[in-house]
Amino acid sequence: MAFKDLREFISQVEKFGWLRHVDHADPRFEIGGITEIAAGLPEVPAVLFDNIKGLPRGYRVFTNPLMTPQRASLALGIDPALKPIDALRAWMKKRQGMKLHKPVLVGDGPFLENSFADAKVDLAKLPAPTWHRGDGGPYIGSGSIVVTRDPDTGWINASIYRVQVHGRSRVSVQFDHMGRHGAIIAKKYWDAGKSCPVAVVNGDDPALFVAGTEMLPAGHSELDFAGAIREAPLEVCAGPYTGLPIPAHAEIVLEGDLVPMAKETVIEGPFGEFTGYYASDPRPCPLMEVRAVHHRNDPILLGSPPLKPPYSSIGLPFRAGGIWANLEAGDIADVAGVWQHMSSLMTVVSLKQRYDGHAKRAALIAAGNFYLGRVVVVVDEDIDPSNINDVLWAIATRCEPAESIDIVRNLWSSTLDPRIHPADKARGAVSHSKVIIDATRPFAWREEFPKPAVLDAEEARALEAKWLAALKA
Ligand SMILES: Cc1cc2nc3c(=O)[nH]c(=O)nc-3n(C[C@H](O)[C@H](O)[C@H](O)COP(=O)(O)O)c2cc1C
Ligand SMILES: [Mn+2]
Known part of the structure; x- marks a missing residue:
């Protein structure tokens, strides 16, 4: 059932007739706008953007990935032909009996096909749409997994927190509140006067995306949970800069340091929210200094911007x-x-x-x-x-x-x-x-x-x- 990577999932989506291709869109407002319009169409298609304005051909953005019950089911390993309420029931049943799979470490992965470190890091070379007109800037992470390691136990947390681009090698990571596991872990490093090693991972088997949204208890790794959904372990590679386990088939990976908030922060937002409004003000958020960027040849950014209801990022509630x-x-x-x-x-x-x-x-x-x-x-x-x-x-x-x-x-x-x-x-x-x-x-x-x-x-x-x-x- 497992998808090897995001690309295999996209070809399945295309086989079902759920994919549309759009060329020559502008990452500033157009990709977001087209994504919103596509979501409003009766068949709620997923969209693959190529020949994006300002980027080489092949650098793509994939949006509305799991927005329908059918595509969410596909990602969960559930029959997409089930009626939505039966698909939700099937997921509840699968979730109860699931067996966790720890990731397996491999020596190399496609995400290392292109690597840039230190002064060579330039985030302008990667897709990062400004999704809505009122947004504070481009976001490379709207469905990206933020990976951190607990310094005491070694537990790996891998959840979705949005990531805004603030320059060539600076991004912010937005924790809604300090109870987020990523925030709890980062604070342990900060309290010891250190930066927190962090990786932002974009695009892989969408089981990882689902796992990244799950409220698992502290100490439980979303990587193991993704393995449980796919009924097979994820393959991970040690990140060259952080040593963190990074899904080997990911599309785009940023590695770096989350700077202690007492030392420096960056104003994040505003960002259109899933309620369909801008209801929270821009505020200081942790700064990530990006030390290395890795990406596959012709990388695909998985974009999951919040859209005005009824559309939500995962089509099963x-x-x-x-x-x-x-x-x-x-x-x-x-x-x-x-x-x-x-x-x-x-x-x-x-x-x-x-x-x-x-x-x-x-x-x-x-x-x-x-x-x-x-x-x-x-x-x-x-x-x-x-x-x-x-x-x-x-x-x-x-x-x-x-x-x-x-x-x-x-x-x-x-x-x-x-x-x-x-x-x-x-x-x-x-x-x-x-x-x-x-x-x-x-x-x-x-x-x-x-x-x-x-x-x-x-x-x-x-x-x-x-x-x-x-x-x-
Ligand atoms: C598309 C998407 C975007 C999200 N963005 C954020 C975010 O920017 N900040 C945040 O704290 N939570 C965000 N969440 C919610 C968290 O990913 C979710 O609550 C997760 O379970 C938190 O994991 P944790 O318990 O490991 O901290 C987002 C969820 C989704 C589906
Ligand atoms: Mn967690």
Whole structure:
């Protein structure tokens, strides 16, 4: 199942018909703009940019990599033909039984085909789009993995933090908060008066990208987790400057030092966020002095800029999977599925009601464990929570606003929330309220509720098997 590298994944994407090629785009605003427009097309294609303005032919950028449930499934080793809700269920199951694979060390890797050190480092020679008009500058890392090693235990952390370019050999690494593992590790070096060795790794088997977004516990390496997704270890090489394990088939790698923040910082941002806004101000971030650049021949930068919802970087809502698991762990019976829409800003729980109060019990657990978004909806089991039109149909026909809507205050959000006043953010008041919309049929008279005039799922599948081909152009 494993992909050898990003290139093998891209050819698979092309075979499925999900890839578009664009030539001669400008990395300043155009690549980002085209990426946003492509995401808005019905088939949500991935895009491979070549002949980029200002760069040699062959230096490419690949965007919208895993934006659909199908491409996310492909990257996870799950059948891309599954319905989205079944793909999420399959991922939850795979994740539970997964076996970690430590990376294997190899002597050489394609990322070392071209190397530049010290004075020869010049980041202007590599693709780094300025994604949105209001962004503070070009970003070489929007889906890059930042690799660091814990100085006490040797544990390797490899997560996604954005990386802005500030000159020939200077970039910033943005930790949302100092609880990020990369930040915890860097601080250990800084507290000892040292710089933290760091590598920014771009492009490899997309399993690495998925692993880089996962909230694994401290001490657990995302490299091992990527191995678990691909069901085979990653191959890594020791970085010539840092000695850090670097995925051998990566496309573009920066090695260098994260300078102690007490010594020097750099103002980072603004950067368009996944909520679709610029909700946090530019602020001082750790500076990485780049000491070496390595790249494959004709390198491909994996770009994953945040886009206005509903598009999110991974087309399967993993956080909805987390809430689904919470509901099951909380003994909530007969949950048919959990999904999130609007880049995980809206949660929908589908269940078969067993008793009066069942739906609200599930909704409150979902609301309690729901980050940043304000809208929780509960629907009956005949509604596919991943189908936004079905969900809206349920809200429009089964919810009586005077009876079925609750507001719960002081719940989990963050400074990324565009609807919290800057002054409140500044004093740490970043909780918000959430609405619970009960769009299930009222339990007590559910049997009398008008019957839906629609196909049941089984009949629909049977008809599709026989007639769908005739309906497709
Ligand atoms: C496309 C993408 C970009 C991200 N950018 C950042 C970022 O700039 N800063 C950050 O702290 N987290 C960012 N994240 C979230 C972290 O990657 C994620 O929370 C990760 O689990 C953190 O890993 P850690 O627990 O090892 O620190 C991003 C996630 C994705 C999917
Ligand atoms: Mn981690």
